[in-house]
Amino acid sequence: MSSRQFAYLSNYAIYSAMFVYTIAFFSHAVEVAFSVRHAEDSTKFEFAKTDKAGRIGTAMMILAQIFLTSGVLFRGLSAHRAPWGNMYEFSITGAMAFSGAYLFSLIKYKLRWLGLPVSTAVLLTLGTAVAVLYRPSAPLVPALKSTWLIIHVSAAIVSGGVFLLANTIAATYLILDRIESRGERNAWAKKLPSLEYLDQLSYRLVAFVFPLWTFAVIAGAIWAESAWGRYWGWDPKETWAFITWIAYAAYLHARVTVGWRGRRAAWLCLFAGSTFLFNYVYVNIWGTGRHTYSGL
Amino acid sequence: MREISNELPLGGIALFRWVWRQLTSMRTALFLLMLLGIGSIPGSLFPQRTQNPMKVREYLASHGSVGTWLDRFKFFDVYSSPWFSAIYLLLFISLIGCVLPRTLEHLRAIGKTPPLTPRNLDRMEGHLVLSAGDLDKAEAWLRKKRFRIRRDEFSISAEKGYSRETGNLLFHLSLILILVAVGVGSLLGSKGEAIVNVGERFINTPTSYDSLAFGKFQSDQSMQSFSLRVTDFSAKYDPATNAPQDYTLTVAASHPIGSVEKKIIIKVNSPLTYGNTKIYLQANGYSPVVTVRDKSGAISFHGPVTFLPQDANLTSIGAIKVPDMNPQIGFVGSFIPTYDRNSKRGAFSAFPEVLDPRLLLSAWKGNLGLDTGIPQSVYRLDTSKMERIALKQLAIGETLNFGEGSITFDGWRAWVNLQIVDDPGKLYALTGAILAIFGLLLSLFTRQRRIWVKSSNQVEIAGLAKNSAPGLSDELTQLKKWMEDEL
Numbered sequence: 001m002s003s004r005q006f007a008y009l010s011n012y013a014i015y016s017a018m019f020v021y022t023i024a025f026f027s028h029a030v031e032v033a034f035s036v037r038h039a040e041d042s043t044k045f046e047f048a049k050t051d052k053a054g055r056i057g058t059a060m061m062i063l064a065q066i067f068l069t070s071g072v073l074f075r076g077l078s079a080h081r082a083p084w085g086n087m088y089e090f091s092i093t094g095a096m097a098f099s100g101a102y103l104f105s106l107i108k109y110k111l112r113w114l115g116l117p118v119s120t121a122v123l124l125t126l127g128t129a130v131a132v133l134y135r136p137s138a139p140l141v142p143a144l145k146s147t148w149l150i151i152h153v154s155a156a157i158v159s160g161g162v163f164l165l166a167n168t169i170a171a172t173y174l175i176l177d178r179i180e181s182r183g184e185r186n187a188w189a190k191k192l193p194s195l196e197y198l199d200q201l202s203y204r205l206v207a208f209v210f211p212l213w214t215f216a217v218i219a220g221a222i223w224a225e226s227a228w229g230r231y232w233g234w235d236p237k238e239t240w241a242f243i244t245w246i247a248y249a250a251y252l253h254a255r256v257t258v259g260w261r262g263r264r265a266a267w268l269c270l271f272a273g274s275t276f277l278f279n280y281v282y283v284n285i286w287g288t289g290r291h292t293y294s295g296l
Numbered sequence: 297m298r299e300i301s302n303e304l305p306l307g308g309i310a311l312f313r314w315v316w317r318q319l320t321s322m323r324t325a326l327f328l329l330m331l332l333g334i335g336s337i338p339g340s341l342f343p344q345r346t347q348n349p350m351k352v353r354e355y356l357a358s359h360g361s362v363g364t365w366l367d368r369f370k371f372f373d374v375y376s377s378p379w380f381s382a383i384y385l386l387l388f389i390s391l392i393g394c395v396l397p398r399t400l401e402h403l404r405a406i407g408k409t410p411p412l413t414p415r416n417l418d419r420m421e422g423h424l425v426l427s428a429g430d431l432d433k434a435e436a437w438l439r440k441k442r443f444r445i446r447r448d449e450f451s452i453s454a455e456k457g458y459s460r461e462t463g464n465l466l467f468h469l470s471l472i473l474i475l476v477a478v479g480v481g482s483l484l485g486s487k488g489e490a491i492v493n494v495g496e497r498f499i500n501t502p503t504s505y506d507s508l509a510f511g512k513f514q515s516d517q518s519m520q521s522f523s524l525r526v527t528d529f530s531a532k533y534d535p536a537t538n539a540p541q542d543y544t545l546t547v548a549a550s551h552p553i554g555s556v557e558k559k560i561i562i563k564v565n566s567p568l569t570y571g572n573t574k575i576y577l578q579a580n581g582y583s584p585v586v587t588v589r590d591k592s593g594a595i596s597f598h599g600p601v602t603f604l605p606q607d608a609n610l611t612s613i614g615a616i617k618v619p620d621m622n623p624q625i626g627f628v629g630s631f632i633p634t635y636d637r638n639s640k641r642g643a644f645s646a647f648p649e650v651l652d653p654r655l656l657l658s659a660w661k662g663n664l665g666l667d668t669g670i671p672q673s674v675y676r677l678d679t680s681k682m683e684r685i686a687l688k689q690l691a692i693g694e695t696l697n698f699g700e701g702s703i704t705f706d707g708w709r710a711w712v713n714l715q716i717v718d719d720p721g722k723l724y725a726l727t728g729a730i731l732a733i734f735g736l737l738l739s740l741f742t743r744q745r746r747i748w749v750k751s752s753n754q755v756e757i758a759g760l761a762k763n764s765a766p767g768l769s770d771e772l773t774q775l776k777k778w779m780e781d782e783l
Contacts, residue, residue: 139534142543146565211736218729227565229487229576229715231725232478233347234375236340246333253326256763283340 006078007137013071014092018126020064021119027057028116032188057115058106064119065103068096068126078137084153085140087284091129094280095122097161101205105165109201113192117168148223155216156241160276162209163248167273169202170266177263199262202269203255210248217241240279247272319386320393328387335383339374342366346373388475395468402461410444413451413748420748420758422772429779434749434757437778443747452749460762463738470735473728481721483511485572486519492526493583493600493711499523499553500716520573520718521552527559529710531580533648538609540648545577545712572720579713581605581612584631584655588618590701596621600709603631604675609645615677616657616703617664624664625700626677630656631708643689655705659686659698743767747775755779 001009031054072093076083083089102118105111140149177195179185185192192198220241225231232238251268254260260268318324343351352372356363370377417423434452438445443454488508492498500523502508502516510516528546533539543564548557551570562568568575583600590596596618603614616627634647635654643656662682665672672678686698690705743765750756757775761768 138537138539139541141540142564145542148565207740211733211740214736215733218733221729222726223565225722226567229567229574229578229717230719231722234336234339234344235347239336239340242336243333246329250326250330250333253322257322258326 001077003078003080003137006074010071010074010078010137013067013074014126014130017064017067017071018123018130020060020067021123021126024057024060024064024115025119025123027053027060028113028119031057032113032116032191054112054115057119058112061099061103061115061119064122065096065099068092068099068122072096075137079139081140082150082153084149084157085138085144086133086135088129088133088135090153090157090280090284091125091133093157094160095125095129097157098122098125098164099161101158101161101165105205110193111201114165114168114172117172118165121164121168143227146223146227148219148226152216152219152223155212155219159209159213159216160280162205163213163244163273163276166202166205166209167270169198169205170269170273173198173202173266174263174270177266195262199265202266206248206251206269206272210252213245213248217245236283237279240275240283244272244275244279247275316393319390322394325387325390325394328383328390332383332387335380336374338371342371342374344372344374346375384475388472391468391472391475395465395472398461399465399469402458402465405461406458409446410453410455410746412446413448413453413750417748417750417756417758421760422769423756423758424772424776426755426757426776427780429755431749431751433779434775437775438747438749450751453746454748455744455746457742457744457762460739460742460744463735463740463742465735467732467735467739470728470732474725474732477721477724477728479721480724481511481719483513485717485719485721486510486514487715487717489578490714490716491602491711492524492714493602493709494526494529495709497523497525498714505716514718518718520570522549522570523551523553524549524568524575524714525557526712529580529712531649531710535647538647543577543580572722573716573718576715576717577712578715579605581610581711581713582631582633582650583709583711584614584629584653585706585708586616586655587704587706588616588621588625588701589704590621596625596701598706600711601629602674602711603629607645608648609633610648611645614675615673617666617674617677619664619666621700623661623700625698626660626664626679626682627703628658628660628677628679632656650708653692653708655690657686657688657690657696657703657705658684659696659703660684661698661700745771747772749775 031050034050034053072083072089075089075092079085084093099118099122102111102114105114172192173195176185176189176192176198179189180195193201220238221231224233224235224238247268251265251272254268255265343355345352355372356367359366366372370379374380414420431447431450431452435445435447438452438454441456443456444458446453486509488505490498490505498504500519500521502519525548526545527548528544530542530544531540532542534541545562547560547562547568549560549568550557560568562575562577564577567577581603582605583602585600586598587595588597597616597620601614601616603612605612610633612631612633614629614631616629618625630643632643632645632654633649634645634651635643636646637643643654660677660679660682662679665678665681685700686696688694688696690696692705692707695702695704744762745759745765745768747759748757757772757779759768759772
């Protein structure tokens with residue numbers, strides 16, 4: 001197939017993924033919104049009846065993941081390179097990593113309820129990518145032509161996906177914490193796990209991916225050394241990657257050595273995640289450094 | 297964590313010890329780490345002199361006293377400012393003070409046996425009472441699982457996961473190594489740039505550079521001996537988007553100077569390496585080749601003149617100075633690699649490759665101002681004491697006559713900007729980075745836990761996991777099964 005055909009195929013796959021994510025979104029919404037009270041005891045809920053909607057949601061998330069992954073793959077095939085040359089490509093790959101991190105965590109943890117925020121975030125990211133960030137498939141500028149592109153960018157994207165997942169969980173923690181401080185949980189919130197579980201989970205995700213983020217930063221430094229003549233130059237992107245690293249290091253220390261839990265830890269986790277998002281959005285689009293590959 | 301008294305003691309040594317204890321407490325180290333992060337933010341929001349001095353000048357010109365005050369607090373040189381260095385150095389000292397005592401403590405702890413079994417196991421995690429089993433059986437299981445074991449008469453105290461602390465310390469020691477490496481690089485390194493035309497030779501001596509900066513303890517004695525003859529440079533651009541696709545520089549290199557030349561290809565992502573010195577292809581542009589003749593027709597100047605690119609399509613500007621003519625003659629020029637024009641922009645370049653070049657020249661006569669002692673840019677003409685005498689756009693082979701003589705546009709040559717960096721700290725930084733990742737993995741994925749077995753009138757087991765790491769209860773259940781198994 002020609003480059004052009006692959007590019008078209010990629011676009012179709014992305015549109016299909018968005019369609020399926022929409023179905024997933026509604027399935028999860030149905031699961032959360034409609035809780036059936038127990039016939040005899042009205043204080044209890046029957047979750048079995050909305051369980052089907054949740055299962056459909058997960059199936060749709062998997063199908064959408066397949067479409068999205070092939071969309072990213074075809075994009076790479078159309079340009080004969082890793083599909084990480086501009087912000088449209090970063091965004092579709094980032095969305096893929098985010099929902100992929102969710103599906104992977106699903107194997108080990110009871111996380112299905114996260115399908116609603118995850119499908120929402122992925123739909124918003126893909127929508128922005130298609131409507132605002134889209135650029136035709138094109139070859140890379142010389143500075144990006146390196147094996148380190150694959151190593152550095154993939155590590156950064158996967159870390160970003162998991163960081164954002166941890167952020168979503170921390171945000172859920174704070175919302176549920178608010179609800180609980182006012183009294184009993186609402187009907188829909190009863191299906192969600194305990195605060196302690198959420199607290200532990202967001203910590204585990206961060207602890208799991210922090211070494212990968214460290215690696216992403218170091219791989220970036222090694223690449224910068226061979227492309228730009230220095231391994232660290234306080235380029236805005238480097239500076240913010242460093243700030244994100246420090247914020248997560250502080251989060252891990254706060255938990256392990258100082259013993260922070262719950263609300264304070266969740267806020268610190270959200271703060272650290274927002275430095276990552278700031279780096280992605282602000283530095284790519286309005287920044288002045290060498291990392292301005294948005295193509296905008 | 298150590299207990300810290302908040303009262304300020306009097307007296308020299310006591311005060312010093314108090315300051316040292318404050319500085320090396322974990323809390324201070326964390327605070328300094330956060331401060332380093334916050335301190336680096338302004339450097340990403342304001343233009344920095346080390347990265348973009350032009351932008352800094354523009355900012356200062358357009359922001360009046362705000363800019364002056366920001367400059368006074370080094371907001372345009374954040375990463376070399378005294379306050380940033382202060383945070384960095386304090387963090388460095390704090391880290392050492394934090395990590396070294398813990399390392400010694402850990403080394404001592406490695407040889408020791410685990411602490412005594414607590415009296416009441418039923419207060420511990422995962423406490424189980426067994427129906428059968430004895431201490432020997434438990435010891436065999438724990439040994440197989442590589443626990444450290446303290447065997448007493450009626451109890452076993454076992455511990456596993458010391459490598460958690462080993463990893464933790466390795467990580468922090470590696471960070472210290474990285475900080476040292478950064479220091480070594482900036483004190484003992486050098487960094488310079490030189491523009492070389494295709495066909496010319498670059499010899500690695502300080503005078504060959506356009507700009508060269510040495511670290512505090514570095515001198516020109518330690519420069520690598522090499523020379524490069526630029527034999528070819530080719531740049532490829534995407535015909536649809538004009539974006540660069542590939543730069544390839546071919547040099548004939550001799551290392552050390554005088555040895556047989558070798559053909560070497562340098563690309564953006566593959567620099568040429570000689571020891572700690574690396575030669576990078578950093579930028580490229582064009583030098584128009586001109587011949588200047590005086591009234592009699594004798595050649596006053598001939599050769600390529602480096603012009604600086606101004607946009608993505610490499611429209612370049614520069615100056616040609618001919619001080620030997622009388623009166624002195626200078627030209628302000630603009631080189632257009634692929635000529636196009638429209639009513640809005642006038643003449644402009646439509647593509648970065650040289651397909652249809654033009655040289656726009658204005659000729660000036662008078663005093664070039666070269667002997668005033670004030671350093672002058674080679675790319676600009678100081679026309680304050682000069683008078684414009686002619687203006688013309690030339691294609692290759694065409695000549696401009698300006699009364700005092702003539703100038704001919706003979707052709708062009710590509711130039712490359714070589715960046716030559718000597719960083720002796722680099723390898724240490726890399727080693728530190730790799731060790732840091734190993735340390736991190738070891739400390740984050742090792743579970744440290746204790747297991748106790750007690751045999752009095754009944755057999756009990758219990759455990760304790762550091763940082764409530766998961767999996768302890770599974771492990772205790774396994775041990776229970778093993779011990780109760782009569783076979």
